[in-house]
Amino acid sequence: MTRNVWITAAVISFAGAAFAQEHVATLRSGTPLADNAEPPAIAKVVNSDLRQVRNYPEQPPLIPHKIDGYQIDLNANQCMQCHSRTAVEVSQAPMISITHFMSRDNQFLASVTPRRYFCNQCHVVQVEARALVENGFVDIDSVLEYVEQNQGSSD
Amino acid sequence: MFGFLRKLWGTIRRPSVHYSLGGLTMGGFIMGVIFWGGFNTALELTNTETFCTGCHEMRDNVFAELKTTIHYSNRSGVRATCPDCHVPHEWTPKIARKMQASKEVWGKIFGTINTREKFLERRLDLAQHEWARLKANDSLECRNCHSAESMDITRQSPRAADFHERLLFTGEKTCIDCHKGIAHELPNMKEAMLEGSVVLSSAQAAASDDLHDYLNQHAQP
Numbered sequence: 001m002t003r004n005v006w007i008t009a010a011v012i013s014f015a016g017a018a019f020a021q022e023h024v025a026t027l028r029s030g031t032p033l034a035d036n037a038e039p040p041a042i043a044k045v046v047n048s049d050l051r052q053v054r055n056y057p058e059q060p061p062l063i064p065h066k067i068d069g070y071q072i073d074l075n076a077n078q079c080m081q082c083h084s085r086t087a088v089e090v091s092q093a094p095m096i097s098i099t100h101f102m103s104r105d106n107q108f109l110a111s112v113t114p115r116r117y118f119c120n121q122c123h124v125v126q127v128e129a130r131a132l133v134e135n136g137f138v139d140i141d142s143v144l145e146y147v148e149q150n151q152g153s154s155d
Numbered sequence: 156m157f158g159f160l161r162k163l164w165g166t167i168r169r170p171s172v173h174y175s176l177g178g179l180t181m182g183g184f185i186m187g188v189i190f191w192g193g194f195n196t197a198l199e200l201t202n203t204e205t206f207c208t209g210c211h212e213m214r215d216n217v218f219a220e221l222k223t224t225i226h227y228s229n230r231s232g233v234r235a236t237c238p239d240c241h242v243p244h245e246w247t248p249k250i251a252r253k254m255q256a257s258k259e260v261w262g263k264i265f266g267t268i269n270t271r272e273k274f275l276e277r278r279l280d281l282a283q284h285e286w287a288r289l290k291a292n293d294s295l296e297c298r299n300c301h302s303a304e305s306m307d308i309t310r311q312s313p314r315a316a317d318f319h320e321r322l323l324f325t326g327e328k329t330c331i332d333c334h335k336g337i338a339h340e341l342p343n344m345k346e347a348m349l350e351g352s353v354v355l356s357s358a359q360a361a362a363s364d365d366l367h368d369y370l371n372q373h374a375q376p
Contacts, residue, residue: 049313065314069224069337076341092317 043127051094052126055139060122067125072118079119080112201256204236212268213237220339233300240296240338241285279342283350286331294330301330 031037047066054061070078082091100116101108116122208214218237221227226235268274268281289296303323308316322328335341 047312065312071336071341074343076336076344078336078341090322 043129046126046128055137063123063125065125067120072120077112077117077119084111202238202242204238207237207241212274216268216271216274217339224338226338235300235338239299275342279346279350282335282342283347286335289331290329297330297334 028037045066045068046064049064051064052062067079072079080096081087082093083096085095087093088095096112096116098108100112101110103109103113104115204218208218221237226240228234266273268277303319306319308319311319318333322333323330
């Protein structure tokens with residue numbers, strides 16, 4: 001009998017805790033502090049080799065291929081093995097654009113400028129995963145279309 | 156086999172650039188012929204990763220780096236060990252390789268790479284030896300596991316399929332031309348390029364030659 005009371009009490013307190021946590025969004029998502037949550041599966045990197053839409057002209061294009069193990073350090077930059085000026089003949093990859101050769105003073109250097117050496121600062125791969133937060137970004141074309149359609153009424 | 160013997164004889168007769176190995180090599184070879192079986196067993200013993208990583212030079216540098224790569228751990232559970240990539244499996248090149256290995260024992264004695272700094276300093280040279288070897292044998296060790304014939308490029312990513320179809324299957328390039336640094340970190344590639352051991356395109360090769368000529372003419376101290 002006392003055992004059942006204890007179990008009921010435990011169940012109620014757990015349910016209470018769970019209820020309370022439901023309303024607080026945390027990265028731990030309800031895992032007690034002392035425990036380790038089961039990590040989510042590692043999402044697969046998109047390796048379609050299809051260049052993706054740029055959301056605005058200044059956007060560093062997304063990398064459409066996997067970059068596992070591509071070394072970028074003082075010794076080597078493996079991205080340049082395909083994207084450097086001289087490599088594109090063999091690789092048939094797009095060359096780093098002229099902006100990548102420009103120093104701070106807008107001088108064109110012989111090769112990639114130091115401030116663009118670490119490609120992953122700006123270019124990233126994509127994974128097949130659900131977005132963690134909703135994104136309300138609207139493409140400029142849609143904005144223009146919207147403005148055009150509503151021009152008569154708004155003027 | 157006769158071609159090999161003739162070549163070997165040539166190697167032994169030619170005065171060694173580094174040190175006299177002729178006597179040692181000859182003795183080793185004769186012993187090898189006599190104790191063929193025993194020699195083979197000894198080779199098997201030294202043909203293990205445990206043997207290679209017995210030296211801290213190998214364990215702390217190249218082995219540590221290998222551990223993060225696909226050849227150490229992958230979804231298939233098939234592993235490549237040091238001798239898979241570095242010691243040919245066939246008899247004849249195997250012996251030749253072992254003879255070269257005695258140089259490594261020298262290295263140990265003279266401590267050419269017994270600190271991380273010394274290793275990094277020397278890394279480009281060591282890597283270049285490996286690249287030259289794999290280039291010369293058409294990436295034999297890679298092909299022991301990966302064969303171009305069994306490669307189903309329709310199952311590869313378009314980028315991989317394109318490279319393999321255009322340049323591998325046509326025999327224009329071999330694995331190591333494109334897959335450097337697959338198992339360990341790369342040495343200074345800018346130096347490698349200047350020295351001509353890494354070439355991306357014919358235009359670059361020409362440019363590099365021109366540059367060398369220019370530097371030779373103008374950069375005398």
